[in-house]
Amino acid sequence: MEKEPILSMTALELAQAIRKKKVTSVEAVRAIFRNIDEHEYERHAYVAFWKEEALSEALACDALVDKYNAGNTEISELPPLLGVPVAIKDNLLLSGKTASCGSKMLENYIPPYTASCVEKLEKAGAVIIGRTNMDEFGMGVSTEHSYFGATSHPMDIDRVPGGSSGGSAAAVASLEAFAALGTDTGGSIRQPAAFCGLFGLRPTYGSVSRHGLVAFASSMDTAGPIARSSADAAALFNIVMGPDPKDQTSVSSPRVDISAMESYSVEGKRIGIPKQLLSDEGDVRLSEEVAESLQKAKVLLQEKGAIIEEVDMPILSYAVPVYYILSSAEASSNLSRYDGIRYGYRAEDAADLHDLYTKTRSEGFGLEVKRRILLGNYVLSSEHFEDIYRKAEKARDLVRKAFEEVFSKFDLLLSPTSPVTAPKKGEIADDPLIAYASDLCTVPASLAGIPAVSIPFGEDRNGLPIGLQLMGPRFGEQEILGAARFFEKNGEGGGD
Amino acid sequence: MDRANQEEMERIARLAGLSLSEEEKEILFSDLARIVPYMERITELDTEGSEEPDPEEMSLREDESRDSGLSEAILKKAPKTVDGMFSVPRTVE
Numbered sequence: 001m002e003k004e005p006i007l008s009m010t011a012l013e014l015a016q017a018i019r020k021k022k023v024t025s026v027e028a029v030r031a032i033f034r035n036i037d038e039h040e041y042e043r044h045a046y047v048a049f050w051k052e053e054a055l056s057e058a059l060a061c062d063a064l065v066d067k068y069n070a071g072n073t074e075i076s077e078l079p080p081l082l083g084v085p086v087a088i089k090d091n092l093l094l095s096g097k098t099a100s101c102g103s104k105m106l107e108n109y110i111p112p113y114t115a116s117c118v119e120k121l122e123k124a125g126a127v128i129i130g131r132t133n134m135d136e137f138g139m140g141v142s143t144e145h146s147y148f149g150a151t152s153h154p155m156d157i158d159r160v161p162g163g164s165s166g167g168s169a170a171a172v173a174s175l176e177a178f179a180a181l182g183t184d185t186g187g188s189i190r191q192p193a194a195f196c197g198l199f200g201l202r203p204t205y206g207s208v209s210r211h212g213l214v215a216f217a218s219s220m221d222t223a224g225p226i227a228r229s230s231a232d233a234a235a236l237f238n239i240v241m242g243p244d245p246k247d248q249t250s251v252s253s254p255r256v257d258i259s260a261m262e263s264y265s266v267e268g269k270r271i272g273i274p275k276q277l278l279s280d281e282g283d284v285r286l287s288e289e290v291a292e293s294l295q296k297a298k299v300l301l302q303e304k305g306a307i308i309e310e311v312d313m314p315i316l317s318y319a320v321p322v323y324y325i326l327s328s329a330e331a332s333s334n335l336s337r338y339d340g341i342r343y344g345y346r347a348e349d350a351a352d353l354h355d356l357y358t359k360t361r362s363e364g365f366g367l368e369v370k371r372r373i374l375l376g377n378y379v380l381s382s383e384h385f386e387d388i389y390r391k392a393e394k395a396r397d398l399v400r401k402a403f404e405e406v407f408s409k410f411d412l413l414l415s416p417t418s419p420v421t422a423p424k425k426g427e428i429a430d431d432p433l434i435a436y437a438s439d440l441c442t443v444p445a446s447l448a449g450i451p452a453v454s455i456p457f458g459e460d461r462n463g464l465p466i467g468l469q470l471m472g473p474r475f476g477e478q479e480i481l482g483a484a485r486f487f488e489k490n491g492e493g494g495g496d
Numbered sequence: 497m498d499r500a501n502q503e504e505m506e507r508i509a510r511l512a513g514l515s516l517s518e519e520e521k522e523i524l525f526s527d528l529a530r531i532v533p534y535m536e537r538i539t540e541l542d543t544e545g546s547e548e549p550d551p552e553e554m555s556l557r558e559d560e561s562r563d564s565g566l567s568e569a570i571l572k573k574a575p576k577t578v579d580g581m582f583s584v585p586r587t588v589e
Contacts, residue, residue: 345575374528
């Protein structure tokens with residue numbers, strides 16, 4: 001079947017077309033579900049859809065547009081994403097709908113409340129059409145560690161879409177949603193966005209509330225958009241951000257001016273490339289094609305008047321171990337709540353209370369989650385607490401300081417998002433050290449709490465997308481999204 | 497992974513409420529035998545100049561009780577309840 005033209009619109013283009021009555025929200029939802037019905041069986045981007053509800057919400061959206069156009073003065077303005085079908089990751093709660101985190105542990109968990117960021121998305125008029133597949137509790141880089149089975153790359157079903165928000169990225173790239181929310185602890189928005197040729201924004205830590213985002217590593221968990229354009233990413237960020245009394249780490253942050261992104265100029269901008277993010281990490285090497293893409297970006301920036309310099313940030317050589325020590329420690333603590341008593345899976349035939357805990361956890365968690373729980377408890381045990389866990393906490397402070405210093409001299413930092421393009425299924429999931437090492441470029445921003453966006457820039461010899469990452473200082477979303485728009489206009493393939 | 501480390505991991509698994517099958521032990525312990533030394537690279541790092549996070553920087557809201565109106569909905573999620581309470585296997589004989 002030919003691709004329907006409506007499906008290739010960006011979320012903002014569709015919102016505009018719906019309010020101008022060029023298309024209806026019902027048409028958009030129907031087109032999405034026709035595509036899903038035809039292809040989803042081999043892609044598996046979603047773990048559940050809400051077709052009936054989506055259609056009735058779409059009808060209500062179209063009715064609101066009609067009322068507004070008829071001059072009904074009770075409606076002062078239409079919400080920004082009115083009638084646009086979007087997807088949410090399976091670890092973001094929506095009241096009354098199962099949220100399973102890709103885990104058997106929460107297979108039948110139906111939350112009684114909605115995540116703050118999802119609530120904001122609903123208020124903005126978006127039609128939430130389903131929840132997307134993910135690595136169990138966000139632990140993985142390929143969406144192969146899902147209890148519900150792997151998701152396929154949109155261009156090649158033998159490859160992975162990245163992870164852990166692989167379902168969200170695959171849905172947006174396969175035209176099964178116009179945009180999606182993902183979550184990013186160590187790179188889980190940016191890396192799948194890079195593999196699937198999309199824009200993925202990890203916002204400044206705290207700018208988006210974590211209330212209703214199922215905890216993995218609370219000091220780094222962040223929700224954010226996966227989108228088809230830089231403007232869509234900015235629009236979704238503006239919708240979901242904002243302080244929330246239900247998350248004490250949430251803060252007020254500036255909105256992104258989308259029209260100012262359009263006139264962003266790189267002339268005179270000082271842009272650094274951290275050399276540690278171009279080096280080998282364990283057995284993972286920067287692919288030649290990704291390196292070439294970075295080189296092309298560098299030349300383009302220089303042609304347009306930017307000043308590019310390689311920067312030395314030696315502490316980043318330790319970023320991957322520091323990230324895995326801290327995130328596993330926090331995960332082992334966060335996941336201790338799954339005991340089979342208050343909610344989630346409960347094992348049968350337990351002899352006593354301790355047996356109930358153990359059976360429930362041993363049957364409910366997958367292998368990667370168990371690996372992280374063991375690692376986390378190892379670094380938190382009294383024998384290793386000082387020399388490993390506390391040392392990693394200190395190292396995180398040094399990472400933060402290193403970025404502060406660099407951003408006193410540079411406007412932006414540029415790097416690959418991932419050292420490689422989308423691998424074949426099985427290639428990384430089977431070796432945890434390769435999976436962990438492949439996070440080299442994304443974990444530094446996570447440790448420092450700074451914003452970072454992955455943008456599509458070029459492709460490899462198999463036609464698979466290459467992603468580049470732009471990092472900015474805390475609350476620097478305007479700067480990195482402005483630069484993202486620059487690349488979108490001047491870029492390799494993906495430009496307009 | 498040597499015997500001492502394997503015993504340590506088995507103890508950690510027990511404390512974490514995980515009972516591992518022989519197959520899981522084989523995979524996880526051999527992975528951890530590679531992962532742990534990789535993480536332990538950071539012991540060589542000089543962390544002079546780092547500061548502890550300041551808890552005073554966090555803002556706290558007033559500790560006020562209020563009714564979320566969710567008690568019944570929350571109890572409904574529990575695998576087993578009796579008379580509005582969570583039910584667990586017998587803990588004392």
